[in-house]
Amino acid sequence: MGFKNVCFDCKKAFNQGTDLNNIGESKCPDCGKLMKQITHRFRPPKQKDKKKWEVAKFLMERGFLYEHVYERIYEVRGITVLANYATYPENMRDAKEFVEKYKSQAETE
Template sequence: MGAKHVCFACRKAFNSPHGHIGPQKCPECGEPIVVLPQRFRPPRKGDDDKWATARFLVNHGFYYQHIGLLDAPPAGKGALPQYVPYPETVREAKEFIETYRAWARKKD
């Protein structure tokens, strides 16, 4: 598994192999790159709402890491854990942030 190097200014994501550091800035516009896990699925370039939602989540410490369901029963033998789906709109993201605040990365 690798990572996605995401430029919110260009609305582009670059795949990166596991362990690869990659650039600190976008090779196209020079803005800072955000490293997200491979599971992040970048929206289409023209989808303003979904890009705004992704940026909003990252700005609030949610880097598309797995978040376990709060009320899910424990996974049995061989069962996969259940994870919270990430929101698709800023409105849903505001509620998501309130609900899963403890999972957010703390700013340095």
Template sequence: MGHKKVCLECRVSLNRPFDKGSELNYPCPECGKKMTLLPHRFRPPKKSEEKQWETIRFLIEKGFYFQHIYEKVETKNGVTSYKNYVAYPDNIRDAKEFVEKFKEQARKN
């Protein structure tokens, strides 16, 4: 499956097949800066939608690379399980709540 390489500076997204290691050095064709590798399910906003790009940058900086995030569900027996995918927020206010609520599922770099 393909992945998206995204430049947060230029607000550009390119579909690329996954080739291990290329995400570390793939330069943006417009500015030359390093692009970020995101899963194929990431849907980039239009280049002109600055607020949504700001939200995307915030989420990535906090370790949320549009990987699956799961809702925490506790049963009667005190067993914790995770199920149901959670939708990513599309504005900064909701993104701040999202980051706080799901911080244990953030990717650690």
């Protein structure tokens, strides 16, 4: 497990590794802009697949950093139960629905 640094301008992702003491902000080696750090669960699209990169950027800008999102969250006797991982969308139409449906699970800064 580890993290990835992603540059949406260059459409590239770089594995950062698992040394949590050395994780920090990184600049893209190609364009020099600050990259977005996300979980290892993110599977970057091919560099030429611009539509999938747009979807990933759209999701991340709205707080979905490829952490687990749950399809159902409910309570049983005061205990919160999380059930079934939701699948991250690959097209913009599904991404908009995903954001609306799971907005309560988005990360806010």
